[in-house]
Amino acid sequence: MMIAYDKQPHIRQRLLQAYHKDKLAHAYLFYGKSGVGKLEVAKWFAKLLFCKQVGETGACLTCSVCKRIDLGDFPDVDIIQPDGASIKVEQVRQLKESTHYSSLENKRKVYILNHVDTMSISAANSLLKFLEEPEQDIYFLLLTEHKDKVLQTIQSRCQLIPFVSISSTIIEKNLIDRSVPSHLAKWISLLTQDSQQALEWAESDTFFEFHQAMLHWAKLLCENDVTSFVYVQTTLAPFIQDKALAFVGLDIVSLYMRDVMLSAFDVSNVHFKHKSMGHQEGFSTKDMFLFIAKAKERLYANVSAQVCYETLSIDIVRL
Numbered sequence: 230m231m232i233a234y235d236k237q238p239h240i241r242q243r244l245l246q247a248y249h250k251d252k253l254a255h256a257y258l259f260y261g262k263s264g265v266g267k268l269e270v271a272k273w274f275a276k277l278l279f280c281k282q283v284g285e286t287g288a289c290l291t292c293s294v295c296k297r298i299d300l301g302d303f304p305d306v307d308i309i310q311p312d313g314a315s316i317k318v319e320q321v322r323q324l325k326e327s328t329h330y331s332s333l334e335n336k337r338k339v340y341i342l343n344h345v346d347t348m349s350i351s352a353a354n355s356l357l358k359f360l361e362e363p364e365q366d367i368y369f370l371l372l373t374e375h376k377d378k379v380l381q382t383i384q385s386r387c388q389l390i391p392f393v394s395i396s397s398t399i400i401e402k403n404l405i406d407r408s409v410p411s412h413l414a415k416w417i418s419l420l421t422q423d424s425q426q427a428l429e430w431a432e433s434d435t436f437f438e439f440h441q442a443m444l445h446w447a448k449l450l451c452e453n454d455v456t457s458f459v460y461v462q463t464t465l466a467p468f469i470q471d472k473a474l475a476f477v478g479l480d481i482v483s484l485y486m487r488d489v490m491l492s493a494f495d496v497s498n499v500h501f502k503h504k505s506m507g508h509q510e511g512f513s514t515k516d517m518f519l520f521i522a523k524a525k526e527r528l529y530a531n532v533s534a535q536v537c538y539e540t541l542s543i544d545i546v547r548l
């Protein structure tokens with residue numbers, strides 16, 4: 230799957246300049262929301278350090294070294310993910326040990342630690358010592374969505390690089406450029422900030438059917454239609470077995486209701502115009518949003534998606 234475009238060109242440019250001037254830092258903290266390209270840029274950085282054909286725009290991206298880094302199959306680039314809920318001290322110890330396996334002098338190593346905010350205290354302290362005694366050719370790329378949860382002492386040893394969110398307008402335009410129907414492109418751009426995810430959804434028949442079904446369900450809910458309860462079982466259930474889709478589905482309902490609410494006030498800021506305007510008497514979108522938030526909490530708490538959706542339907546239609 231091709232990515233829609235190079236994420237974060239400014240950050241790549243900045244790192245590339247530092248590389249060409251031989252002014253790279255040995256530790257970076259990449260921070261920003263999910264889907265903004267932190268891991269992609271980290272891998273791109275690693276390629277820059279190992280590819281034998283670096284040009285003006287960076288590594289070649291096509292040689293066997295570049296490809297192996299992409300696949301996580303290159304021995305001198307380690308990508309550390311949380312083991313369960315956290316990065317554990319043993320994982321950091323293993324990193325330290327692996328630096329001694331280098332057979333060549335000054336051999337380069339790149340360590341990418343994803344979700345570095347999840348480090349246990351002991352892991353963080355162990356990493357800190359590692360960062361305090363920098364070896365010449367070791368590079369650390371620490372990635373996080375929650376910079377405030379990363380120890381200040383670790384932050385102070387890193388060059389901080391903020392990753393800004395990719396705007397929905399850019400994602401939408403990119404999808405339209407790829408012949409995705411504009412209505413669907415707009416919807417997808419409001420549901421994800423991850424350009425790759427956006428493209429996958431745009432090309433997926435399942436996602437299209439799911440989206441249609443969710444819109445129908447949102448309409449039933451807004452029309453106070455009791456069949457919305459049964460619709461969960463008859464139509465939505467197979468889709469929302471995928472928990473990620475179950476969350477997206479609730480976002481679709483939220484966005485739909487947002488537009489229904491705004492349309493009622495004749496606000497020009499609506500994303501989509503919907504015909505359904507049921508629930509006139511005593512219609513409270515505020516309550517609806519509360520119920521959707523509750524449904525999300527239940528999903529987080531591992532209640533089955535079907536039960537969450539059915540409960541939501543009861544909550545709303547009972548209004």
Ligand SMILES: [Zn+2]
Binds near residue numbers: 280282295
């Ligand atoms: Zn290469």
